[in-house]
Amino acid sequence: MSTRPDGFYDLADFTRDEVRDLLALAQRLQDHPEPRALTGRILGLLFMNPSLRTLASFQAGMARLGGSSFVITPGQGTWQFETRMGAVMNGSAAEHVREGIPVLASYCDALAIRAFADGKDLASDLAETNFNGMAALSPKPVINLESAANHPCQALADWKTLDDQAIPATGKFVLSWVNHPRALPLAVPAATVHMAALRGMEVVVLRPEGYALPSAIMDKARAAASASGGSVTETDDADAALTGAHVVYAKEWGCTSHYGDAAADLALRSELSHWQVREATFGKARTDARFMHCLPVRRNVAVADEVLDGPRSLVLAEAHNRMVVQMAVLHRLLAGRQA
Amino acid sequence: MSTRPDGFYDLADFTRDEVRDLLALAQRLQDHPEPRALTGRILGLLFMNPSLRTLASFQAGMARLGGSSFVITPGQGTWQFETRMGAVMNGSAAEHVREGIPVLASYCDALAIRAFADGKDLASDLAETNFNGMAALSPKPVINLESAANHPCQALADWKTLDDQAIPATGKFVLSWVNHPRALPLAVPAATVHMAALRGMEVVVLRPEGYALPSAIMDKARAAASASGGSVTETDDADAALTGAHVVYAKEWGCTSHYGDAAADLALRSELSHWQVREATFGKARTDARFMHCLPVRRNVAVADEVLDGPRSLVLAEAHNRMVVQMAVLHRLLAGRQA
Amino acid sequence: MSTRPDGFYDLADFTRDEVRDLLALAQRLQDHPEPRALTGRILGLLFMNPSLRTLASFQAGMARLGGSSFVITPGQGTWQFETRMGAVMNGSAAEHVREGIPVLASYCDALAIRAFADGKDLASDLAETNFNGMAALSPKPVINLESAANHPCQALADWKTLDDQAIPATGKFVLSWVNHPRALPLAVPAATVHMAALRGMEVVVLRPEGYALPSAIMDKARAAASASGGSVTETDDADAALTGAHVVYAKEWGCTSHYGDAAADLALRSELSHWQVREATFGKARTDARFMHCLPVRRNVAVADEVLDGPRSLVLAEAHNRMVVQMAVLHRLLAGRQA
Structure with missing residues (x-):
């Protein structure tokens, strides 16, 4: 597995056999539900960008495993976030990710983050400057809900869909x-x-x-x-x-x-x-x-x-598998841990 | 009961005696709470229009029965939805209900939908073209949270309020x-x-x-x-x-x-x-x-x-009864089913 | 304790010894989690203004105690609220707090409210005209999530942070x-x-x-x-x-x-x-x-x-303590009560 801190950042952190193990866990949870596996566990969901599948499937997946989640959408009921290090914050953003991320992480057992590409500088986007900067601020395991150049939950769901077919x-x-x-x-x-x-x-x-x-x-x-x-x-x-x-x-x-x-x-x-x-x-x-x-x-x-x-x-099967494989990711990260 | 697919679409799908049975169940759940009746069950709540009572009372009702729910509000943290069949989607709507509805349904055990009248064509609104088109896309039971020409949860709550008085x-x-x-x-x-x-x-x-x-x-x-x-x-x-x-x-x-x-x-x-x-x-x-x-x-x-x-x-009693009768609807649709 | 109706309005409703008791309860829940203390209890969270810590920490705190919560944000998925008594409501606000507050309260076991200062009339803001007017409409215990001139959850978290240090x-x-x-x-x-x-x-x-x-x-x-x-x-x-x-x-x-x-x-x-x-x-x-x-x-x-x-x-410790002390407030208000 990855040498990174615990979390789910990139499918490339796994060997092919490790992916197969994770998909086997997904299948096991589908065949034999574990409605108490994550009792008392809390997932924080931070959306810097819009979502449908991710927003619904992570909440539903946590609930099916007996856990809970909360959703934060900066700029919508929550202060806008500043992501630039060293910024003089005299604009519209009231909260810096340097506080926002560790604070949210302190309330949950894993923090899932969506942060799309800035779409200006290719090298910066490919280096995941923004997402990695945010993830590094979390003392809790981080799940990538789609970053500038990655979407490992989608990739894992698509792999399962190929297998299923x-x-x-x-x-x-x-x-x-x-x-x-x-x-x-x-x-x-x-x-x-x-x-x-x-x-x-x-x-x-x-x-x-x-x-x-x-x-x-x-x-x-x-x-x-x-x-x-x-x-x-x-x-x-x-x-x-x-x-x-x-x-x-x-x-x-x-x-x-x-x-x-x-x-x-x-x-x-x-x-x-x-x-x-x-x-x-x-x-x-x-x-x-x-x-x-x-x-x-x-x-x-x-x-x-x-x-x-x-x-x-296969588009509906892919979307449904989002929930199925994410439950395996959550189970792997959170089951059996001390809350 | 209705000859439609399972769900709660219209009070007219019920005879008077069937409504009385449903209200008796509501009263029973009020007198004898069943905090584990819907353990592991998940309700999806899809709001194409604003809400207060419906948004709060369905979440609270599911929780009181031991279940969970998630809320999706297209255009607010979620992509805007296209509802027109055959549309060439080069405008602002990024997601079609033909995907959005079955995908959300695949994450939950029942999908509740609010979709107000378009308010342009009376015949189309009275025929529930929009709501029925959306509901037909769900393989899971659908609950009507207010459609163009119906609001069966409100009607059921009002009936109970009349009985209570x-x-x-x-x-x-x-x-x-x-x-x-x-x-x-x-x-x-x-x-x-x-x-x-x-x-x-x-x-x-x-x-x-x-x-x-x-x-x-x-x-x-x-x-x-x-x-x-x-x-x-x-x-x-x-x-x-x-x-x-x-x-x-x-x-x-x-x-x-x-x-x-x-x-x-x-x-x-x-x-x-x-x-x-x-x-x-x-x-x-x-x-x-x-x-x-x-x-x-x-x-x-x-x-x-x-x-x-x-x-x-009686306005506050009517509003409170929204939760009470909806718990009966949820119980009838979801209790005892395989998750 | 306070002579007010049950709730958490102001740290000034407590003596110093009572605050210390509450902080001791917070510490006890931190050391010995009670994941079933609030099973079946529901917290309503009403935000008239933006939030990050409060929004996340109250949801997480309820979940850690086994309870549930729902979030209402007027103007965002929910009708805008009118707060002026006697208003002729021909403007943009569709719902008056005179209905909105008791209706929401009827779905939950405690109602938490955030309502910032109007920032126009100092005497009115210091008298908490707006918040107290809203709180008085709730038949359930009210928790102050920040009013015009108070933020007792923050004060309690800061006190604990001082003690911890x-x-x-x-x-x-x-x-x-x-x-x-x-x-x-x-x-x-x-x-x-x-x-x-x-x-x-x-x-x-x-x-x-x-x-x-x-x-x-x-x-x-x-x-x-x-x-x-x-x-x-x-x-x-x-x-x-x-x-x-x-x-x-x-x-x-x-x-x-x-x-x-x-x-x-x-x-x-x-x-x-x-x-x-x-x-x-x-x-x-x-x-x-x-x-x-x-x-x-x-x-x-x-x-x-x-x-x-x-x-x-100490800013991160203060923020984390928000959840810790609020769990004590919720436990005090809701544990052992009839749902």
Whole structure:
């Protein structure tokens, strides 16, 4: 396991066997509920950004294990948070994370944090400057609810979904860029390409020019692939990518050639509205190819109704598995501990 | 009981005897608390519109039965929801109810939904197009927290309040339109007139010209009355309506002659500010006539302080009974089930 | 104890020995958790103003004692509240506290309320017109989560923090005004000066001209001091105040010479930016002098990073003790009662 402080930061902190153990625990808790495992345990949920699945599934998961949770959303019933170290706080933010994080941590047994990318400086976002800075302030185990370039809970749920569907560990997994009204962060594509590589799959990243995944993300995925017997390549050739695919995983992200430049991104994507997953997208894929997406999804912009509502779609299974795998993460971190 | 999928959609899905059974269960839970009845059960609460009583009473009721709940408010910490089928989602809504509803349902044992009327198309609102479309997406039992033209939890609480006060099942029940700064939905008047009719009361709807309840609402209430020995009439003659009344139930709603036309509604109601319940309103009612309102109420616009703060008022009892009867609904839906 | 209705309104409702008993209970619950003490009990939390510590620590504290809570934030998912008695409610507020408070109270076993000062009329704020008016509407015990001129939970947590640090009951306690971008309420300075006085300390209020604490606040603190053997003085002489201090407690508040006049306050404080606690502030204090603040704090405006991040700072201990002492308050109010 990880050499970091206790918590759940990154699937890359685990070997493939350790992930399989965690998924086995998830399955065990699904088959044999433990409604008292976390009696008296409290999870703090800190959302710097919006949420649906994460917000609901963590509360529900804690409750199913007998624990409790509280939700804090700075700027909404709670003071806005300042994250810059050394800031002279004469603006709108009334509370610094240097107080906010350890204070919240002192009320709970684990602190789960969502903090999206700033979307301005690629190196800073890839280094997880913001999230790691916040996590380091917590004396309690931290759970990553999506950071600038990671979303380990989603990746773990997606892995379980692939297993549940008996998709071969060596199957072909196509991560396809799709269109969206605006630039979105790299968290899910980064976590997804790494997860599929660590599972041992033949991973192909299909994306238009200007949207290549940063080398730090690709290198990390390739390292995982080499340990697991998989592979990671990228291309803008849809036919080549999709031929023989077991899975098409659609995701929106912002242009990386002009990272953080909204105008450049919009100019590029104005020519890319055909990057939408439709039934025809699966023409050269395996007959039984499945469709995945982390949600939320812009219907008929990123993905057509016919795919989301058709038999290929696994999106609801992925979302349900969020709760299932998170219960394993919570159980691992909190069961049997002294409250 | 209902032929619909399991849930609590409409008091009209129940016979009078079935309602009485449900109220008996509510009374039993009030007299003999069952703090472990719903251990491990989880209620999802989805609010497309604001709430006070519903938000607090459902959480408190689940907790009193040993269960848990989570609250989702799209647009507030959660992505805005798109409800239109087939929409091209290039606007502000990031999540479609086609994903949002089944995903939330997958985390809980019952999903409670509040979705007010669109207030544009009367036929669509009366058909519950929006709420029924959302409810149909849930594989778990659905509880109606107020839809376009229904509010069955309020109606059930009001029935219990009438019983608690020993108001005769054949008593005279006047639903009186009252003024408000703007047009409000038909949900409570529709549910109230049906409830009182099903209880067997002599129901009179007192309202100004332009505010007649739609025939679909009146016909449904009359069908309930004919099964229960009650009656339903409407009038704009306050004296006739109020004479001998056991109960005056005040409610605000928008003009139905120009449904969805805010300007027309404002023009009409500019002449109607005297439609306010005051102590004098009860001049020809029974001496012991009681006053009801579902809350929230605009004091000194819809109802004068003297009535709300006087001995006739049952508004706090009605609100408290929301929790009491909802516990029976939750118990009926969730107790003894496999989590 | 208090002659008021049951609840937790003001530390001044307790003698020094009663406070010590409450703190002993807090310590006992810390040493010997009682995870079932409040099974089935429900706390309602009503926030008219933002919160972090209070919002999280009360939910966590109830959960640690086996109870539950719900949160209501008018204007955010819940109708805006009207507080003026006799109001004609034709504006934006849809619900009056005359209904809102007793309705919420009817769902829970105790109702906790946060309602900051209006900041317009000093006499009205000092008389707690708003908070007391709301509290009087609750038939259940009320807990003060910060009112116009009080914050008893903070005061109790600060007392425990002083005890935990073995700061002498007769030590010198300097409450120092510090700068802030705008005028803040008198709640914490009022509660703090009284707390330290009741504990028996030598209390000095250090503040610039224009920011003297109102005589009602000083007189109340002096009465507490005279019962406990302490003293309360005020000055604008920093050297005299800080010499020999055991504790410097920093707090921001608005000018009292022109109460409620934002322009006058800004003009005054434009000359007062040097009223910031730095390490140099402690030059004449005891070597082991400690620093306190209730949080949130504007870093490098009110207090320099070097102090907040240095060894003198007790701010995190104070915040953690919020949960610890509130559990004692909740236990005292709710344990052993009939739900």
